[in-house]
Amino acid sequence: MIEVLVVAVFVAAYVLIATERIHRVAAALSGAAAMVLLGVVDARVAFFSEKTGVDWNVIFLLLGMMVIVSVLKQTGVFEYVAIWAAKRTRGRPFATMVMFVVITAVASALLDNVTTVLLIAPVTLLVCDRLSLPPVPFLIAEALASNIGGTATLIGDPPNIIIASRAGLTFNDFAANLAPIVIVLIVVFIGLCRVLFRSAFTYDPERVAALMALDEREVIKDRPLLLRSAIVLVAVMIGFVAHSALHIEPSMVALLGAGALVALSRLDPPEFLEEVEWPTLVFFMGLFIMVGALVEVGVIGRLGGLLTAAVGDRYLLASSVLLGGSALLSGIVDNIPYVATMTPLVQTMVDAGHATALWWALALGADLGGNATAVGASANVVVIGIAARAGHPITFWQFTKYGSVVAAVTIAVRRLYLFLRYYAFG
């Protein structure tokens, strides 16, 4: 009976999150509170259980990276790089788009996607304004590129952080398994941009002077802070790469980096906490408690057993279904609760002998599925909001028209990658 009640609470909260009838934080916390009232979760389970409680590694890794981003944002380095890159193209539209796509993808691999598009979008509008180019294709391309780029690393997208923590995968595991396919996907995506946005690439030589007049050096507000931030960021990246050898969790690396930046920058708390999304962190906590309750009552274990039995030794089929299903669902609902729910299920299958390729199928599907629709990923929603405020509205279907093509092509490439790397030659 208790299992039925737990599942009912979970489904109800999930529906509320997906439909956004109430704020997702309120939905997740209400669901978590219901699990406590049902007697499934207590303080020990919620706060101290590694398997069924709040995953503090995820929470503090996100918090640390948000603080790092807050400090980096103060330096003006993102604006500098974007303007510098646009000027290198001498105003050629397609080359400019390629530059912005690459910058967005690389930045998204190191920072969270929403922050990346929030930083790149204003510069994009500025450059398009200078060149009299329509900004909408550029903004859509950047949202899609951020979702692709964020897939490359452990820290690039919250679902990856959840998967890494729950599966015990390292930063290097992600870099070795996902970064290569992400590089391929970016190349494919640039080719798609050439075709999809071809009408936007009208070159006006007379407008180039307006672009070249921009002075990127002026946007660096605090050079000493930039230097100190760069040193700490490099140290943090080295820490991520070496975290398994150093026996230190990625969350500790991020927190140490954040602490160092706070100490060195001497910024005030409102400044170094500016990018910390407290609602997102609380949402994660509520989510972990809800999913933990499913594990506690044995629902996840039984479901995992059924799935394992159904799939048998058809590992390729399992990966393909997980990839396609994750991509489809992530295009419709938030990929964070989806991945939080799926990780214990996939763990059951991996424990039963399935290849770790399932983790990569889950990450690739969930991270990139968000490209399919305008509401599939937070970066998409943010870009649409920025475009609307700038007087360049992007409709749901306008975004989805491009996003669905990109999602479909990239799913095909991912499917091929999984087959070749883990089954044909694995």
Place this chain on the structure above:
Amino acid sequence: MTARNLAQPFPVVTPDTDAMDAAQAMAGRHWPGLIVCNDDGRPYTILPGSEVLRFLIPTYVQDDPVLARALGEEASDELCRKLVHRTVRDLLAKPQDLDDLPVVDADATSLEVAAVMAHMHSPLVAVVDEHDGNRVIGAITVNRLLDHLLPPHPAQA
């Protein structure tokens, strides 16, 4: 002192007034804003100087003010040209109800005027005569109000 006593004659514009003329009048005479009236002389809204700037400055620069440094001073001419062939109506955020406007009746006390100004974050309050169909009889600027409320500076006393 009532708003009637504090009010000074203040020029009004209509939503169809040329935007450049309105902005230049505001700048040239150091007015913090303009009263925008309907054709019947009743207040339509207040156009503060900040609203003109909001129209001139692209949203991407408002979102990321550091980009203004990359544009440089020479871009200001280009930005100001956005006012050409525009009307005051284009500068206004949205039509407002009379209750939402920084407007006071002629009988309002100086503290009532201060409260409206503070609540609406407006540097300018229009004064209307309720007994004359809410027609504008003048305006009170924040400078005028503070001058009345504050004790005289020791150097001036």
